[in-house]
Amino acid sequence: MAADAPSPDAATSFDVIVLGGGAVGENVAQYATEGTDLTAAIVEGELLGGECSYYACMPSKALLRPLAVADAAANLPGITTPEVDAEALLARRDTWVSHYSDAGQVDWAEGAGLQVVRGHGRLVGEREVEVVGADGRGPQRLRAERAVVLATGSVPVIPAELRELAPWTSRDATGVVEVPDELVIVGGGVVAVEAATWMAALGTRVTMLVRGDALLRGLEPFAGEHVLEALRGLGVDVRLGASVVGGEREGARETGLGRLHGGRVRLEVESDDRRDTLEADEVLVATGRRPRLDDVGLETVGLSPEDVTGGGALPDWLHAVGDASGEAPLTHWGKYRARVIGQRILAAATGEATEPVPDQVPVPQVVFTDPQVAAVGLTEADAREAGHRVVTAQVPFSGAAGSALLRDDVTGTAQIVVDLGTRTLVGATFVGPEASELLHAATIAIVGTVRVHALRHAVPSYPAASELWLRLLEELPRALRAG
Numbered sequence: 343m344a345a346d347a348p349s350p351d352a353a354t355s356f357d358v359i360v361l362g363g364g365a366v367g368e369n370v371a372q373y374a375t376e377g378t379d380l381t382a383a384i385v386e387g388e389l390l391g392g393e394c395s396y397y398a399c400m401p402s403k404a405l406l407r408p409l410a411v412a413d414a415a416a417n418l419p420g421i422t423t424p425e426v427d428a429e430a431l432l433a434r435r436d437t438w439v440s441h442y443s444d445a446g447q448v449d450w451a452e453g454a455g456l457q458v459v460r461g462h463g464r465l466v467g468e469r470e471v472e473v474v475g476a477d478g479r480g481p482q483r484l485r486a487e488r489a490v491v492l493a494t495g496s497v498p499v500i501p502a503e504l505r506e507l508a509p510w511t512s513r514d515a516t517g518v519v520e521v522p523d524e525l526v527i528v529g530g531g532v533v534a535v536e537a538a539t540w541m542a543a544l545g546t547r548v549t550m551l552v553r554g555d556a557l558l559r560g561l562e563p564f565a566g567e568h569v570l571e572a573l574r575g576l577g578v579d580v581r582l583g584a585s586v587v588g589g590e591r592e593g594a595r596e597t598g599l600g601r602l603h604g605g606r607v608r609l610e611v612e613s614d615d616r617r618d619t620l621e622a623d624e625v626l627v628a629t630g631r632r633p634r635l636d637d638v639g640l641e642t643v644g645l646s647p648e649d650v651t652g653g654g655a656l657p658d659w660l661h662a663v664g665d666a667s668g669e670a671p672l673t674h675w676g677k678y679r680a681r682v683i684g685q686r687i688l689a690a691a692t693g694e695a696t697e698p699v700p701d702q703v704p705v706p707q708v709v710f711t712d713p714q715v716a717a718v719g720l721t722e723a724d725a726r727e728a729g730h731r732v733v734t735a736q737v738p739f740s741g742a743a744g745s746a747l748l749r750d751d752v753t754g755t756a757q758i759v760v761d762l763g764t765r766t767l768v769g770a771t772f773v774g775p776e777a778s779e780l781l782h783a784a785t786i787a788i789v790g791t792v793r794v795h796a797l798r799h800a801v802p803s804y805p806a807a808s809e810l811w812l813r814l815l816e817e818l819p820r821a822l823r824a825g
């Protein structure tokens with residue numbers, strides 16, 4: 343059973359204490375102890391399983407998948423188009439978030455021999471942690487004999503001009519209960535484009551205010567262009583170069599997850615030196631996230647949040663992983679780093695050899711819009727900026743029989759970026775239906791430093807979408823065909 347802080351009979355000393363029981367915290371605790379007698383406590387202030395399980399990845403993908411299938415079906419002659427059933431869609435979301443119960447995760451943790459301590463944890467000195475229960479009980483003092491891991495995740499950044507409006511954050515969008523007739527989304531990143539997709543499907547009139555001139559900056563420009571076209575096709579009013587400079591709302595207050603947070607919102611919007619007023623039932627802030635390190639007691643050990651996220655060395659007993667570390671805020675990346683760091687903690691305790699880790703591991707990411715965007719490694723621009731001499735190959739997503747067969751209106755683009763010196767892949771981006779499934783081959787090619795001439799002998803099945811790889815390799819200069 344999970345321990346409520348403070349629990350008089352709970353052990354107060356553990357080999358490893360993990361602050362934050364998101365997917366990443368769970369993984370690091372598991373990898374730091376598995377197959378040994380080492381003990382670990384996971385201190386969790388909300389739900390074990392964290393943001394991804396209840397408020398982020400799981401609910402958003404539970405909402406998006408039926409929509410993508412319905413849209414594909416609408417463009418596949420031979421089957422009757424399924425209709426979106428909002429109530430059933432939200433019910434699917436509720437199932438996938440286990441109705442906001444973490445009982446299953448607690449069972450898993452206990453099965454893995456991990457102690458769950460409920461409450462807010464903070465450092466109070468070297469290897470010393472204090473936990474205060476959600477009801478204010480405590481504090482309970484815990485001691486880490488070997489390591490403390492900060493896996494406290496991240497919080498949304500809310501621009502000052504919107505704070506007084508009690509805006510929706512991504513939690514409300516994924517947990518939507520009261521579907522607004524009109525919604526303004528501020529931001530043009532991943533949360534914004536995914537949320538716009540499901541909110542539009544639920545029948546909301548969505549306006550996106552994007553301060554830059556493109557969506558999904560940081561990815562290949564063609565990715566943002568495809569998604570812009572798709573969102574506009576769904577009826578989303580995407581306004582580029584538009585910034586919120588002020589706003590007001592009557593009765594702005596927290597009313598609960600996914601419920602309207604007050605009366606109508608009035609926003610002052612600046613674009614092209616013009617000011618307009620925009621009204622809506624709700625405003626969703628999707629302007630990025632920052633590591634949650636303000637309230638973990640770093641000052642008690644002479645550290646600041648910047649010391650943790652800056653990439654410098656931390657004391658040997660302290661680690662940061664996942665969103666809290668300032669690295670790519672993605673579940674799979676955090677879990678990868680958790681496996682590496684967990685294994686290092688275990689190795690230090692047992693004398694086992696540490697697993698070798700390559701210097702440069704590329705970060706993959708999938709944006710689950712329709713079409714999907716899947717990218718790994720460097721964009722062409724980033725590769726050039728990093729000093730690589732590169733060549734790219736680009737083909738339409740419909741360029742192979744298998745990818746064209748996926749639906750009759752296939753749009754999208756596939757591109758690889760190849761370093762001319764090493765003749766290996768340094769980046770790849772696929773935009774198209776089910777593009778996520780093409781990505782891992784690129785990740786393997788980069789991690790394995792496979793020369794592109796060798797990839798020509800990796801034969802994709804016919805007619806599968808992976809035949810796009812053949813098209814891409816054929817587009818490269820002939821000189822690269824020789825090893």
Ligand SMILES: Cc1cc2nc3c(=O)[nH]c(=O)nc-3n(C[C@H](O)[C@H](O)[C@H](O)COP(=O)(O)OP(=O)(O)OC[C@H]3O[C@@H](n4cnc5c(N)ncnc54)[C@H](O)[C@@H]3O)c2cc1C
Pocket residue numbers: 361362363364365366367385386387388389390391392393394395397398399400402403461462463464493494495496512513516533634637638663664665666670671672673674675676
């Ligand atoms: C809408 C949305 C959709 C997303 N979709 C995807 C996706 O499809 N794929 C993907 O890879 N990534 C996705 N992400 C990113 C992903 O959610 C995060 O990268 C991931 O949750 C990070 O995991 P974490 O364990 O580091 O942090 P979290 O999941 O945030 O977990 C941290 C935990 O620590 C607890 N905590 C914090 N401070 C304390 C404290 N002092 N004491 C005790 N407990 C504490 C919190 O309650 C929380 O449970 C999405 C993000 C959002 C916002």
Ligand SMILES: NC(=O)c1ccc[n+]([C@@H]2O[C@H](COP(=O)([O-])OP(=O)(O)OC[C@H]3O[C@@H](n4cnc5c(N)ncnc54)[C@H](O)[C@@H]3O)[C@@H](O)[C@H]2O)c1
Pocket residue numbers: 501528529530531532533534536552553554558559585586628629630631670671672707708709710
């Ligand atoms: N499918 C996935 O893997 C997935 C899905 C959702 C979120 N995530 C993760 O969550 C993280 C956070 O997502 P996000 O969309 O909030 O952040 P983001 O960094 O992807 O996008 C933030 C957007 O807000 C804009 N912005 C920033 N400050 C602003 C301001 N003051 N006013 C107006 N616009 C502003 C930026 O220009 C950008 O368009 C992402 O980095 C991503 O790693 C992943």
